[in-house]
Amino acid sequence: MSDGYFPPGAERLGVSVDVVIFSLREADLKVLLIRRAAPPFKGKWAIPGGFVHPPESLDDAALRELGEETGLRDVYLEQLYTFGAPKRDPRGRVITVAYFALVSDDAPARAGDDAAEAAWCSVSALPELAFDHAEILNYALRRLRYKLEYTSVGFDLLPNEFTLTELQTAYEIVLGEKLDKRNFRRRILDAGVLAETSRQREGEGQGRPARLYRYKKNAVTEIKARRLFP
Amino acid sequence: MSDGYFPPGAERLGVSVDVVIFSLREADLKVLLIRRAAPPFKGKWAIPGGFVHPPESLDDAALRELGEETGLRDVYLEQLYTFGAPKRDPRGRVITVAYFALVSDDAPARAGDDAAEAAWCSVSALPELAFDHAEILNYALRRLRYKLEYTSVGFDLLPNEFTLTELQTAYEIVLGEKLDKRNFRRRILDAGVLAETSRQREGEGQGRPARLYRYKKNAVTEIKARRLFP
DNA sequence: CCAAAAGTGTTGGTTTTACACCCATGG
DNA sequence: CCATGGGTGTAAAACCAACACTTTTGG
Numbered sequence A, B: 001m002s003d004g005y006f007p008p009g010a011e012r013l014g015v016s017v018d019v020v021i022f023s024l025r026e027a028d029l030k031v032l033l034i035r036r037a038a039p040p041f042k043g044k045w046a047i048p049g050g051f052v053h054p055p056e057s058l059d060d061a062a063l064r065e066l067g068e069e070t071g072l073r074d075v076y077l078e079q080l081y082t083f084g085a086p087k088r089d090p091r092g093r094v095i096t097v098a099y100f101a102l103v104s105d106d107a108p109a110r111a112g113d114d115a116a117e118a119a120w121c122s123v124s125a126l127p128e129l130a131f132d133h134a135e136i137l138n139y140a141l142r143r144l145r146y147k148l149e150y151t152s153v154g155f156d157l158l159p160n161e162f163t164l165t166e167l168q169t170a171y172e173i174v175l176g177e178k179l180d181k182r183n184f185r186r187r188i189l190d191a192g193v194l195a196e197t198s199r200q201r202e203g204e205g206q207g208r209p210a211r212l213y214r215y216k217k218n219a220v221t222e223i224k225a226r227r228l229f230p
Numbered sequence C: 001c002c003a004a005a006a007g008t009g010t011t012g013g014t015t016t017t018a019c020a021c022c023c024a025t026g027g
Numbered sequence D: 001c002c003a004t005g006g007g008t009g010t011a012a013a014a015c016c017a018a019c020a021c022t023t024t025t026g027g
Helices: A058-070 A133-150 A153-157 A164-175 A181-190 B058-070 B133-150 B153-157 B164-175 B181-190
Strands: A014-025 A028-036 A049-051 A076-083 A094-103 A115-122 A194-200 A211-215 B014-025 B028-036 B049-051 B076-083 B094-103 B115-122 B194-200 B211-215
Touching: A014 A058, A014 A133, A014 A153, A014 A164, A028 A058, A028 A164, A049 A058, A058 A076, A058 A094, A076 A133, A076 B076, A094 A133, A094 A153, A133 A153, A133 A164, A153 A164, A164 A181, A164 A211, B014 B058, B014 B133, B014 B153, B014 B164, B028 B058, B028 B164, B049 B058, B058 B076, B058 B094, B076 B133, B094 B133, B094 B153, B133 B153, B133 B164, B153 B164, B164 B181, B164 B211
Parallel strands: A014 A094, B014 B094
Antiparallel strands: A014 A028, A014 A049, A028 A115, A076 A094, A194 A211, B014 B028, B014 B049, B028 B115, B076 B094, B194 B211
16 A cells, blocks of 8 residues: 555544345345354354455455355446444444345355355345344345336346246336236337347246247446336 | 454555535536645545544544535435545545535535635536546436436425525526426426425516425425436 | 146326416516 | 516327236147
């Protein structure tokens, strides 16, 4: 650190990133939690996270944490909010920059260094959490639901190719309400963000096979934000 | 700091807050800038901000900075985003939590400690800025415009009592487009967030005097976010 | 041929936009 | 009495919500 001018009164603080990782599994919205292997809050469940290393950006730190817990890199990741109450960490002054990530259900969960255990927990049955992580998680959930209505972030919860019914189910799980099939399809198709493939979902039990779609990345997402699912 | 467990690898970083303070003045959207009195970027214009003191929360630090520059406390203040590129501050590793504030045009601007000068600058004619402050300001402006369309944040740019034309003009300045008078009035009145006072704007030159309104604070702002001004 | 899931249009109600004239006051 | 800004309604278009049957496949 080249801090020739660093003001003497400017104390440095601990800075961590915490990543709320959402995924749809077993027809439920789940979040990846770890059981803390070290104090403070040893044995308690927590959102995965860790301290920012000096040479890396905040986004890089979040990506690193995400990689350590899931092995994934190419997922939706967005900065959420920075939490900085003075007593939020009993070790001293630590602020945390919270992120949220969306991964599809083929992502594994592996325990990182300071975790004894990692598990996907349903957001509707969360254990007691360390630090202010309950607040962070709540905030992330609100933001996810909000974004789902206005943007096309929903695709990031699904694998590359998916059927319209799978997409609708994803929306229904996250929003916690049933949607009308015909209106849903009209809307999503009219929005022009899906490309239809020539392939179909095969070998999925009974019924007529469904066409597979892909999300068009190029789709302009920031036109003049119109609500996608009112 | 009671850091019995503080991990040795966890280096601490400089943490600052920067507050983008918007105000409507001279029929233009302005932002409060200070001219830096000390290195780095001495003599360059910058967004007001400073280091977070260990015992204060981030919000408190932002309020403190706001108070130092404007003497105000009771204004709209919202956390924006945290910027943390490794080289954003030449002194070393400093991340900054950016806030944005809205003040009405009776707010003064006074130079704080580390400012040689403070001035309200039109967002359409900004000088070159220190650090990554141009990026921060851009981000704040996008967020302000966005919020104005969806929420009732616009009232915070006006004094306590205002006429509908003043409110409409505020929206037009920030959004940078003309709005239809009848549709504007219908929308804002139907939204039920205004209380009409029995008073009128007096002594304002010519024409019929306009009724004064107040913003109803209690108004539920988070119903099911419907766009206020499409 | 039966069960299961995919796929597909229409209508009525609501919301949004575009648009032009009369009113109250001060000089 | 005129100039200035305040205040008001309506009609056409776009959008949204509700709703049920036919198609394709596997067993």
